[in-house]
Amino acid sequence: MRLSTVILPIHRWSEGQKIWRRAEDLGFHAAYTYDHLSWRSFRDAPWFGAVPTLTAAAAATERIRLGTLVTSPNFRHPVTLAKELVSVDDVSGGRLTVGIGAGGTGFDATAMGQEAWSPRERADRFGEFLPLLDKLLRQDATTETGTYYSAVEARNIPGCVQTPRVPFYVAATGPRGLKLAAEYGQGWVTYGDPRGPADVPVEQAPSVVKSQIEKLTAACEATGRDVATLEKVLLQGSTAEKPLASLDAFVDWAGTYRELGVTELVIHWPVPDSIFANDLAVFERIATEGLAQLG
Numbered sequence: 001m002r003l004s005t006v007i008l009p010i011h012r013w014s015e016g017q018k019i020w021r022r023a024e025d026l027g028f029h030a031a032y033t034y035d036h037l038s039w040r041s042f043r044d045a046p047w048f049g050a051v052p053t054l055t056a057a058a059a060a061t062e063r064i065r066l067g068t069l070v071t072s073p074n075f076r077h078p079v080t081l082a083k084e085l086v087s088v089d090d091v092s093g094g095r096l097t098v099g100i101g102a103g104g105t106g107f108d109a110t111a112m113g114q115e116a117w118s119p120r121e122r123a124d125r126f127g128e129f130l131p132l133l134d135k136l137l138r139q140d141a142t143t144e145t146g147t148y149y150s151a152v153e154a155r156n157i158p159g160c161v162q163t164p165r166v167p168f169y170v171a172a173t174g175p176r177g178l179k180l181a182a183e184y185g186q187g188w189v190t191y192g193d194p195r196g197p198a199d200v201p202v203e204q205a206p207s208v209v210k211s212q213i214e215k216l217t218a219a220c221e222a223t224g225r226d227v228a229t230l231e232k233v234l235l236q237g238s239t240a241e242k243p244l245a246s247l248d249a250f251v252d253w254a255g256t257y258r259e260l261g262v263t264e265l266v267i268h269w270p271v272p273d274s275i276f277a278n279d280l281a282v283f284e285r286i287a288t289e290g291l292a293q294l295g
Contacts, residue, residue: 001254002029002264003291006069006235008271009033009048013056016048019269020057024064026287031057032069032099032266035076037108041274051084058092065095069235069266070171070189072103073122073129075112079154082136085166086156094161099189099233100133101171102126123176124148130170130180137165169233173212178219187231187264188216197240205239210260233264237276243267244278250286251293258294 005028007019023031035050054066066088071081089096102122103109110116117125128146135151136142137160142151160166169187172178173194181188193200193208200208213232220227234257236243243253244267254265267286270278 001258001262001291001294003254003287004028004030004032004065004233004264004266005269005287006032006034006237006266007269008039008042008276009050009053010042010046010271011048012046013048013053016053017056017060020060020064023269024061026284028064028287029264030065030067030097030266031061032067032097033057035068035071035099036106037075037111039106039108043107051088054088054096055091058088058095063095065097066092067097067169068099070099070101070169072101073125073148074103074106074109076129078129078133078136078149079151082133082154082156085137086158086160089160089162089166092161096162096166097169097187098166099169099171100130101189102177123174127176127180130168130184134165134168134184169231173215175215175219178216179223181216181230182219182223182225182227185230187233189233189235191235191238193239197238200239202240205241206256206260209234209257209262213261231264232262233266234262235266237268244270244283244286246282247285247289247293250290254290255294 005023020031033050033053038047050068057066085098105116125148128148132144132149132151136154136156140157142154144151167186168184169189170181170185171189172181173190190209190212192205217227241253243250268276270276270280270283
């Protein structure tokens, strides 16, 4: 099992770079950031772009993997996104992972003036978005016409440092998204029950993830793929569980999900006076000692 972190893009780089370097020093497998234009309680607070942040983080670090968690079609187009991902993969020396999903109804879902998409339309768009992005990152030139997204002689030379392209970690819980994860993903991402912490008792949270992994397994079997070839990534912070309250709490939580088949845990870097407020000293101890105590 691996342990990674999410660093929100809320810091001016004079301070933010210190956090990304510290994440590397603590031994995290990867450091991700949200790809949003704004987000929930941070809507009226500082919030910087994901791609520039990852580019700067790539230049400030040497070993840690970097990525989005997650990118979506809400304000992205496959052609321009592919160019940016190739660039970050190059700057990082092949350390980029692309967390990607269909998107939701957050504050930035209509920031470009579009009407809010229904769940079905989000799924339809993502079903076109991901295959086209896959082609753009694998080919020097791509031409394709779709209902929502098209590319005309779109060039991506020299391509990704990682071959055949940067890995996709596909966030999905529904049947269409899970099928895409099975077909295109090197990993699969969940944050647990999409209903939110108020609707799911703590004791029921693991059973939700267990059910999701069973559905992922079925989706893989339907496409002739071994589910063991996908990383199973759990993003902490959207359930009523409190794994960052203490080292013991983390070890219990991590052990539960390891038994269910989760291979990577992602915990939020503490942000004071927010829903991600946690003791930094406890967090750093979890980073350095937590997985070792699983045995």
